[in-house]
Amino acid sequence: MWERSHTKKWGCSMELTIKEIALRAGVSKSTVSRVISGKGYTSMEVRDRVLQLIEELQYKPNAVARAMVSQRTHNIGVLIYRQHHPIASHPFYGKILDAILMTAASLNYSVFVTTDHDMSLRSADFMMEKRVDGLILISRLQQNVIDYIANFGVPYVMVNGSTDVDGVMHIVNQDEEGGRKVAEYLTDLGHRQIFVIAGPQTHRSHNLRLKGFKKYMAGIGVPISASSILQASTSTFGEGYELMRSHWEQFRAGGFTSLFATNDMIALGAMKFMLEQSVRIPEQVAVVGFDDIDFAAMFSPSLTTVRVNTEEMGTQALSLLDKLIRQEANIENPKQLVPKLIVRQSTK
Amino acid sequence: MWERSHTKKWGCSMELTIKEIALRAGVSKSTVSRVISGKGYTSMEVRDRVLQLIEELQYKPNAVARAMVSQRTHNIGVLIYRQHHPIASHPFYGKILDAILMTAASLNYSVFVTTDHDMSLRSADFMMEKRVDGLILISRLQQNVIDYIANFGVPYVMVNGSTDVDGVMHIVNQDEEGGRKVAEYLTDLGHRQIFVIAGPQTHRSHNLRLKGFKKYMAGIGVPISASSILQASTSTFGEGYELMRSHWEQFRAGGFTSLFATNDMIALGAMKFMLEQSVRIPEQVAVVGFDDIDFAAMFSPSLTTVRVNTEEMGTQALSLLDKLIRQEANIENPKQLVPKLIVRQSTK
């Protein structure tokens, strides 16, 4: 059915080679190659004849063969690991992926996406075998994976990784500043009794958000006590809901007027539980999240949060990677992205 | 910095070839190839020696070169088009993508993901040049894109496409049956005045969901009048919200006790508006959506919906594509997936 096998007689355009074009145009393959690449001399008439044939027969140059000789595949790999689950569809990381895909097209890269759920080195291995020109590592990457990749000498860039690693290009948000903004905003609204749910301590961004927040609070003389900070073990909706449920008495007894969660998913989970307890948001409790995932604006009430510029993250990651691949001189570590407070119904 | 260029002296494992291994093992490259592939005869001692070297030097076979000779890249492409926006992160299509990525790994395919926002043929072209073994087309694909792809003779499978196309393998949900289930459920609850927001008529699934719903209602003698059906032009949250807002008077005057939207995003948008109008859900209005995206369960109140088995969709799509690629005999069109009603807070 799919005329594709080893029949040689190219029933479809995919099997059309430069040689065949050359034959039909009555020139050598070198000449055809020259016409296609635009390098070197070619006479007008030959050029026209060849281009005509290419158009007519729908010839597509074979990128595999090209990669073979040029030693550049123009393919890059995106590795996303997160809590043992594939997350192309993740509301936050998926956005970054989208941005990467967009930018990749304009820079003429094709993108392999792999989400290896067992966190082995297998997908990294795979990418190496495919000879990608570079890699983008999103979110939590184990050190051994990074070492492994570095060992192959393939350029790579991290995006919102769980830790900063020396000498590794890392695209991140100004998370500490974001935490500060939340604190400033909530205290400006008059809140003093603020409950906090902090995401996994294993992740850089959650730590910094919390740090910035605490620092500001301490700075204005309203330090956050350890007892009003809940430590989440995952940064999920379910975790937020569950933590709020299990600490409900403590929360009520504390007289808290607001809640800050270090990401939206946790915030929304906590909010859902509170709404089920008929808490009025924001009248009784104001809630602030972090990330500005799509769902934050859709929730009812919509969630005040700090927007992380995921689009810029993806774009920066790819253009940086491109520079590394092209071995540009003077490549600078990218500037951290500026977060922006987005005020919505959950606080006003 | 990245020792990768044309320096030949392979500073890193990526430039290690079978020839180098052969040299070091004191055998020919044919022999090394035999050891790696496991085909043909090789003596124990030679095999051990070669495998040892491969392990030691971290040799990775070059998939590009392999593809060159085998004429199989073991790469597939996923094309996602939707309303001119990239949607790897889309709550519904992203899930399908995730499933595809999972299955791909187990079938030894690498996956190129492209979301061409201008809906041109460019990304399809790109995939052809990269000589993918097959393609998966998700959601709305223009006929000309399909024709174009078919013309190259590359196997492809559609997933939840906007229309069925003759002779094209298409993975879909039993959407009509899903619509029927909603009608049955709502009427069993006693609802007779049901308001409907139908997604774009240009998309197969929305049409069938509506069809199944109307058919059942007519069947039990409670036909849905045209005036209680709103036509959405996009299947987004914003559209649901906006339609509900602009038809609020009509809705209130109609004495409707329930709302059915042909997908979750629209349902959630409409729900958000109603909640803002202090409508009590489900007491005053029961709401049912379709798809069971993650947000549906997270929303407050959580949304009753019909679950589309996106995981199965991705899995089926890939294993079907794999069969087409391997030119298996007797490939059957896959069975439509059975949808499942998920009852949540918005109706009880």
Add this chain to the structure above:
DNA sequence: TCTTCGTGTGAGACCGTTCCCACATAACAA
């Protein structure tokens, strides 16, 4: 007239594999 260009072309090596074929050896049957 003889160089020296600028222009246009084709031959063939090469990229890193796979795989077909030729060949070598040892064991065993006729």
Add this chain to the structure above:
DNA sequence: TTGTTATGTGGGAACGGTCTCACACGAAGA
């Protein structure tokens, strides 16, 4: 002895491009 077979190995073509080099030609300069 002479096949015949099973086992093990290496040489080299092929995959579809790119790129270097050699060469041919006409025009212009010495």
